[in-house]
Amino acid sequence: MELTREEELALEGEEGEAAALAMKVLVNLGDLEGAGRMLPIGSAHVSGVSYLTAGGALLKLLEEFTRKGAKAKVPSSLNPAGMDLACWERMGIGPFFASKQSRIIELFSQMGIDTTCSCIPYELSGTVHPIRLGEHVAWGESNAVIYANSVVGARTNREGGISSLASAITGLTPEYGLHLDGGRLPTFEVEVRGNLSHLHFDLLGAYIGKNWNSVIAHLSGIKGRPDIIDLKHLGASLAAKGGHAMFHMEGVTPEHRMMERSRKEGIVRERLVIGPSELEAAQEDLYPAPQKEPDIYVLGCPQFGPAEFGRLHGAIKGRKLKEGKRIIVFTSKAVRSMLGSGVLNDIVGAGVEIYDDTCMVVTPLRDMGIGLVGTDSGKAAHYIPKMSKVETELLPMELMVERSMG
Amino acid sequence: MSTDHLMGPSSSLTFQGVALKGVGSAPVRGRALKWDRPISFLGDVDPATGEINRDGASGNLRDRVLVFPEGAGSTVGSYVIYNMKLNGTAPKAMLMKRAEAIIAMGCIIADIPLVHRIPEERFQAIATGDTVEVRPSDGTITVWKGVEAGR
Numbered sequence: 001m002e003l004t005r006e007e008e009l010a011l012e013g014e015e016g017e018a019a020a021l022a023m024k025v026l027v028n029l030g031d032l033e034g035a036g037r038m039l040p041i042g043s044a045h046v047s048g049v050s051y052l053t054a055g056g057a058l059l060k061l062l063e064e065f066t067r068k069g070a071k072a073k074v075p076s077s078l079n080p081a082g083m084d085l086a087c088w089e090r091m092g093i094g095p096f097f098a099s100k101q102s103r104i105i106e107l108f109s110q111m112g113i114d115t116t117c118s119c120i121p122y123e124l125s126g127t128v129h130p131i132r133l134g135e136h137v138a139w140g141e142s143n144a145v146i147y148a149n150s151v152v153g154a155r156t157n158r159e160g161g162i163s164s165l166a167s168a169i170t171g172l173t174p175e176y177g178l179h180l181d182g183g184r185l186p187t188f189e190v191e192v193r194g195n196l197s198h199l200h201f202d203l204l205g206a207y208i209g210k211n212w213n214s215v216i217a218h219l220s221g222i223k224g225r226p227d228i229i230d231l232k233h234l235g236a237s238l239a240a241k242g243g244h245a246m247f248h249m250e251g252v253t254p255e256h257r258m259m260e261r262s263r264k265e266g267i268v269r270e271r272l273v274i275g276p277s278e279l280e281a282a283q284e285d286l287y288p289a290p291q292k293e294p295d296i297y298v299l300g301c302p303q304f305g306p307a308e309f310g311r312l313h314g315a316i317k318g319r320k321l322k323e324g325k326r327i328i329v330f331t332s333k334a335v336r337s338m339l340g341s342g343v344l345n346d347i348v349g350a351g352v353e354i355y356d357d358t359c360m361v362v363t364p365l366r367d368m369g370i371g372l373v374g375t376d377s378g379k380a381a382h383y384i385p386k387m388s389k390v391e392t393e394l395l396p397m398e399l400m401v402e403r404s405m406g
Numbered sequence: 407m408s409t410d411h412l413m414g415p416s417s418s419l420t421f422q423g424v425a426l427k428g429v430g431s432a433p434v435r436g437r438a439l440k441w442d443r444p445i446s447f448l449g450d451v452d453p454a455t456g457e458i459n460r461d462g463a464s465g466n467l468r469d470r471v472l473v474f475p476e477g478a479g480s481t482v483g484s485y486v487i488y489n490m491k492l493n494g495t496a497p498k499a500m501l502m503k504r505a506e507a508i509i510a511m512g513c514i515i516a517d518i519p520l521v522h523r524i525p526e527e528r529f530q531a532i533a534t535g536d537t538v539e540v541r542p543s544d545g546t547i548t549v550w551k552g553v554e555a556g557r
Contacts, residue, residue: 011428024428025514030426032510048481057453057485060492061515087446160481 001174004235010170013076018070022166030174030399039136039175042154043075043129044168045121046113048161050082051101052387056163058174059100062107065165072112073128073171077121079141080107080303080330082363084102084355085117091355092368100388109186113168117357118332120148120232123305133254136179137175138167143232143302143379151231153254155179157332158245169186178245184255185247185262186218187269195223199396201234205280206286208272209242215269218259229306231270236302237378241286283394287381290391294374298360300330301380306338308397312352313343315401321351325404328352330359350405365390374400421528423501423521423545426510430519430542433447436498438536438549439470446479447486447512456495471538473529478510487512499540501547503529521545 013020036183048054082101083093109115133153139145140159148154157177167173177183238244248256263270365388376394381394450460456468490496506520513520519542535549
């Protein structure tokens, strides 16, 4: 990699030990990936925040970084933690886990990183640096990466916890992959036939992701205009099942015309034609249903934004949870502050539990007494059985409300 | 034990790989542990003991020069490598055919020298128990066949 004089000096320790270590991470990453130079970034979103996933090693690494004087150089935000930072006791989290998790957040905060703890920084322009078309950023969290690249047209590779933190500290990222035009071209074509429901977008992402790993899909033929929930869930499923970092959608995403260049260059390798009946037929293979109907339903993967709260409010229609049933929603304080108090009061009044700062994928569900759940998220239904060994049913939000409210 | 007289040019093999920049400084020497399958540090390795177990094969990575083709699995693997360093169960160095971000990030934060792009025939020539010296400054590798030589 070609480094500027300033970058060389940072690598040699001119800006302190923490910046030197962070620069060492990025220079080596750039060498491995064949990057030519570093790019300045507008923001960093740091993943690897939950004590459940990275544990004591993360805590010790953060202690080392803060001891070496680490400070974020660009606006930076955090992924969900392993618990609601205020109401962890009500969630059923133990004091040991809580003290470790709180210390992790405290260390990030000392580095000057915003501690909203959200996986949807792209919806939080009021608290986190807003992203723009063509802007280079360094984001971890696969659903945020695919949304930023696809729907906003910002440019980020799929960063891990360590590289996203290194980018927060240096304000730089190596230039390769999705930062370059050539790394954003679709290589796979999907023609969608028929009308898709919300849940079909989760299944569509999972089906493509499972069968075609790490491609950039171009989707056409989708009727109507998919809403923000559909785009979030499609991207989250593509990323979870297939490691995708970007998709294009005809008439919807800002760079969908890149398909013309892909066709001209002959790099579109395959074409898939698919509709609702094929997706429903694939559901049992993608997300095998548990034998029993769950009593507990989890919503908010990716975390609930204002659109999802509106949809849930509409589905509840003034009903209340039946005895023995639970619906748990994961969101952030930043999203709550965007909502009218009427919507929130109605949802809480129906018996729905709402937690901030976390989600069902990174919180210890078994500690919360949960052994079987239903969710409307293809991403959550992919990860919960792996991470928490909890059986998971995938079903639409409206159906869980029908089953559990009366 | 002085075995310097055994270390003539005829009994050793020297070649070059690509070293991570700024990771490790002085040459490190240790016995090789050769693993022929990709390693997922999250899942395959116990950071408390250094034990590796997969598909019926097992070994201990502690203080070894770990020789393996490539990494696999979750990005949390980087933290497992760091955890091994903190626990004193980490390998002294790693040699790989192909490095990727998960292993590289782990080695950088744990300050474990990593040399990659080891040519196939050199990779094949190294066996568990060989003595290996790794020079982090330029990626030079020297291998002495057998356990005793070079110690």
